[in-house]
Amino acid sequence: MPTSTDYRRYVALGDSQTEGLGDGDDTAGLRGFADRFAGHLETARPGLLYANLAVRGRLAGQVRAEQLGPALALRPDIATVVAGVNDVLRPRFMAAEVAGHLEEMFAALTAAGAHVATVTFPDIGRIAPLARPLAPRLLQLNELVRAAAARHGVFVAETALPEAVADPRMWTEDRLHASSLGHERIAAALAHAVGLPGSDDTWTQPLPPDALHRSAVAAELRWATAFLGPWLGRRLRGRSSGDGRTAKRPDLLPLTTGTTGTARKR
Numbered sequence: 081m082p083t084s085t086d087y088r089r090y091v092a093l094g095d096s097q098t099e100g101l102g103d104g105d106d107t108a109g110l111r112g113f114a115d116r117f118a119g120h121l122e123t124a125r126p127g128l129l130y131a132n133l134a135v136r137g138r139l140a141g142q143v144r145a146e147q148l149g150p151a152l153a154l155r156p157d158i159a160t161v162v163a164g165v166n167d168v169l170r171p172r173f174m175a176a177e178v179a180g181h182l183e184e185m186f187a188a189l190t191a192a193g194a195h196v197a198t199v200t201f202p203d204i205g206r207i208a209p210l211a212r213p214l215a216p217r218l219l220q221l222n223e224l225v226r227a228a229a230a231r232h233g234v235f236v237a238e239t240a241l242p243e244a245v246a247d248p249r250m251w252t253e254d255r256l257h258a259s260s261l262g263h264e265r266i267a268a269a270l271a272h273a274v275g276l277p278g279s280d281d282t283w284t285q286p287l288p289p290d291a292l293h294r295s296a297v298a299a300e301l302r303w304a305t306a307f308l309g310p311w312l313g314r315r316l317r318g319r320s321s322g323d324g325r326t327a328k329r330p331d332l333l334p335l336t337t338g339t340t341g342t343a344r345k346r
Contacts, residue, residue: 088125089154089157090118090129090130090156090158091133091156092114092130092131092160093133093160093163094143095134095135095143095162095163095165097113097258097266099132099134099135099136100114100115102258102260103116103263111263113264113270116266117271123278127334129332129334131156131327131331132329133150134327135147135326135327138166140164143181148189151189152192155192158197159195163181164178168204176224179227179228186198190233196233197234197237197273198225198237199237200236201221201239201240202239202240204256206246211255218240235270238273239269241284242285244287247287248290249287268282268283
């Protein structure tokens, strides 16, 4: 298997975080941690080819069913697999089932000769207090992801652990997607996890003090009205934010070609 300086073909699998929501927009284009991680890889080994198969709203099982085959066909020597938060938000969440889908992807990609990296998920309740009941689900899923990763030699970026993860500046207003700063830190965490030259643990450090005063109660009410309500409405109607969308970057291309973009509508 290649060393960190030999990575030539990077494929990203996942949902909205991997697509890049929160880092740019659908008009100007999305960047996201996968694009940023590709930048770290390109610095270590110029000439990288990069594909991003992620589509917002996808559950872990859908990522496996829709993206694993195309990913294997691209013959990556490094891949990221990040999915599961959409499952955590569903009423009928089963951690073992979600982790099973992730492990199938870990197994298939590593068996094909790819290095694989993934992340752990921060406690949403630290970011959106109304979501505190989800904490046990995330803790359980993280433990299963760590165990599955250990069985297949998958790198794990422990983005769930640093205190800085709860800083509001790391998140967009919907509190489900990382901000540009958050995506930057996830990419740095992945670079550190896989041991890229020049990477270190500075991504774990707290942000400088924030002088702005925020009303926690008012912020919760705004969040519930602007984001929680519409999200629940889509669930009740059986709809997803990814309906009608395909991958933003389905082909392996040089990083400087089409680096930013949005998931395409059919």
